[in-house]
Amino acid sequence: MGFDAGEALLTPDPRIAPIHILLMDYFWFPQKFSFIDIQLPDGFSVQGNGVFELQAVIKRNALTERLEKLAELVDKNFFRLNCTPAINLFPQRAEPITLTNSQPDYPIVPDARHQNQIHVWAVHQVSLQRKVNNSIEHLPVQPLLESHVASANEQDAGLSWQVLRRELPTGTSLELKHFIAFSEHKTRQPSESPEIITINTTCTNHALPHQLQYGHHEGDFDSSAPIAGLKITCLTHPTSPISPLEKSALRWRFLSQLSLNHQLLDGAHGAQRLKDMLALYNIAGDTEKARLVNMIKHLSCEPVTARLISNDPHSLARGISISLTFCHDALGEPDYYLLCCLLDRLLALYAPVNSFTRLTTVIEQESQTTRIWPVRAGRLSWL
Numbered sequence: 093m094g095f096d097a098g099e100a101l102l103t104p105d106p107r108i109a110p111i112h113i114l115l116m117d118y119f120w121f122p123q124k125f126s127f128i129d130i131q132l133p134d135g136f137s138v139q140g141n142g143v144f145e146l147q148a149v150i151k152r153n154a155l156t157e158r159l160e161k162l163a164e165l166v167d168k169n170f171f172r173l174n175c176t177p178a179i180n181l182f183p184q185r186a187e188p189i190t191l192t193n194s195q196p197d198y199p200i201v202p203d204a205r206h207q208n209q210i211h212v213w214a215v216h217q218v219s220l221q222r223k224v225n226n227s228i229e230h231l232p233v234q235p236l237l238e239s240h241v242a243s244a245n246e247q248d249a250g251l252s253w254q255v256l257r258r259e260l261p262t263g264t265s266l267e268l269k270h271f272i273a274f275s276e277h278k279t280r281q282p283s284e285s286p287e288i289i290t291i292n293t294t295c296t297n298h299a300l301p302h303q304l305q306y307g308h309h310e311g312d313f314d315s316s317a318p319i320a321g322l323k324i325t326c327l328t329h330p331t332s333p334i335s336p337l338e339k340s341a342l343r344w345r346f347l348s349q350l351s352l353n354h355q356l357l358d359g360a361h362g363a364q365r366l367k368d369m370l371a372l373y374n375i376a377g378d379t380e381k382a383r384l385v386n387m388i389k390h391l392s393c394e395p396v397t398a399r400l401i402s403n404d405p406h407s408l409a410r411g412i413s414i415s416l417t418f419c420h421d422a423l424g425e426p427d428y429y430l431l432c433c434l435l436d437r438l439l440a441l442y443a444p445v446n447s448f449t450r451l452t453t454v455i456e457q458e459s460q461t462t463r464i465w466p467v468r469a470g471r472l473s474w475l
Contacts, residue, residue, distance in 0.1 A: 094125040094177075095437050101179045103214070103294075107238075111441045115373040118434050119381060120334060124177035125430055172327065180296050180330070181213055189272070189289040191220075197256060197273035202295045208262075210295050212270040217292040220249035223285045233289070236275060249287075250280025257336065268336065301330035334376050345372045362391040363416075384431055389456060390417040400448065400467060411448035411467065414439055418455045428455075432463070440468035 093099060100113045101121050117124060130146065138144055150159065187201040202210040218233040231249035251274045259266040272291065306312045311323035337345070349372055357366055370385045392415045400407040416435065422428045436451045443449045448469040455461040 093127045093129050095433065099124070101177060102181075105216075109441075111438060114434070114438060114441070115370070119373045119378065120376065121177065121179065121331075122381075122427075122430070123328070125433075127175060127177065175327065180301050181294050182296075184210065184293050184295040186212070186291040186293050189291070191274070191287040191289060197271040198289075200255075200270045200272055200291060200293065202293060209297055209300055211268075211298045213294045213296045215253075215255050215270070215272065215291060215293050218253045218272070219290045220251065221288045221290060222283050233274070250277045251275065252277070296333070298333050302332045304330065306330070337375060345375075348372055357391055358393040362393070363388050366391055380427070384422070384425055384427055387419040387422045387425070387428075388416060389419050391415070396450065398448075398450065398467060400469075409446070409448060411450060411469075412443070413450050413452070415452045416454075418453070420456050420458065422455050423458055423461070432465075436465040436468065441470060443469050 094117065095114065097110060097113075100117060101124055102116050103113060105113075150156070184202045187204050189198045200212050200215070201207060202212055218235075220231045220233055222229050222231075231247060233249045233251045233253050236252035236254040254273050254275070256271045256273060257268055258271060260269050261267075272289075274289075304312070306326035306329055308325070312326045313324040315322045315324055336342070349369070356362065367385050367388055371382065374381055374385075394413050395410060396413040397408060397410050399405065400409050416432075418428070432451075432453045435453075439451060440449045448467050450467050451465040453461075453463050453465070
C-alpha cells in the first residue's frame with residue numbers, strides 16, 4: 093500500500109504532479125509503505141471470537157534459504173490489525189489580517205493562543221472580506237506565481253498573494269516563520285471600508301510530537317470518534333521534523349529538476365540521470381536511501397508491442413520496455429524490493445500518451461532475481 097493517489101500523506105494537492113508526491117512520500121515517510129491491505133472474499137464474515145486462517149505462499153527466490161531463520165521470529169504478535177500511517181498535518185484557519193498601506197508583509201499566525209506549538213506548513217486559500225452596502229462581500233485572492241486563466245472572468249479582490257519565509261530569533265535559536273505579502277492589480281479600486289484577509293492553511297506541531305513519550309497502555313492520543321474504549325497507540329516513535337531547504341539549495345534542486353526533465357533516461361548516462369533525479373528528493377540526506385539508489389548500475393529502454401490484456405488479441409499496443417540492473421550488493425538489501433516498486437510506478441507516470449511501460453529488474457550475476465513487473469500506463473495496471 094501507499095502508491096495510490098488517495099494514499100498520499102504529504103499533500104493531495106492536484107496542482108502537484110503525482111511523480112513529485114510519490115517521491116516526497118518515499119524519501120520523507122518510507123514507513124507508510126510497510127502496510128498491507130488484505131482483500132477478503134465477498135460475503136466473508138466471522139462471528140465474535142471466531143478464528144480463520146490466512147495462508148501466504150512464497151515463491152522460490154534468492155532469499156528462500158533464509159526463510160527458516162526468519163520463520164522462528166514470526167508469530168501472531170508479529171502482525172497488527174487496524175494500523176495506519178499518520179502524519180502531523182491538519183487544516184487550520186489563520187488569524188485574520190487587516191490590510192493597511194503601511195506594511196509590506198504580514199506574519200501568518202495560525203493560532204494566537206499557541207504560537208509556539210502550531211506552525212504553518214502550507215497556504216492553500218486566501219480571501220478578502222469587506223463591508224459593502226450593509227452586507228459582507230467575499231472575494232478570492234489569487235496566488236501571484238500561478239496561472240489565473242481559469243478564473244479570469246471571476247470577480248476577485250484585485251490582489252495577488254505570495255508567501256515568504258524568514259528565520260527569526262526565538263530565545264536561543266532561530267525559528268522559521270511565514271509571512272504573506274500582497275501586490276495590487278492596476279484595476280484595483282481603493283476601499284472605503286476596512287478589508288480583512290482570511291487565510292486557510294495546513295499546519296503542523298513541528299517538533300512537539302517527537303518530544304512526547306509513547307507506548308502508554310491507555311493510548312497515546314485522544315480520538316474524536318464517538319466509539320467507547322477506542323485507543324490510539326504509536327507503534328513507533330514520531331519522527332523528528334525535516335526543516336525546509338535554504339533558498340539557494342531549493343533553487344538549485346528546482347533548476348536541476350527542470351534540466352533533468354529534458355534529458356533521456358536511455359543510453360550510457362541513463363542510469364546516472366535516474367540516480368540524479370532521485371537524489372534531488374533526498375532532502376534529509378538519508379545515507380541508506382542514497383546508498384541503495386547508487387546501486388542502480390544500468391538502465392536501457394526499447395520499444396515493444398504487447399497485449400495489455402493477455403487473453404485479448406485486440407488489446408495490442410506499443411510501449412516501452414525498461415530494463416534496470418542493480419549491483420550485486422543489492423541482493424542483501426531489505427529495501428531493494430520497495431525501491432523496485434517505487435521505480436515501477438514512477439517510470440509508468442512518464443509513459444507517453446496511448447502507450448505503456450513494462451519494467452524488468454535484475455541483480456547482476458543473479459539471474460534468478462529477474463522480475464518482470466506488470467504493464468502500466470500512468471496509474472493503470474494490466475496484470
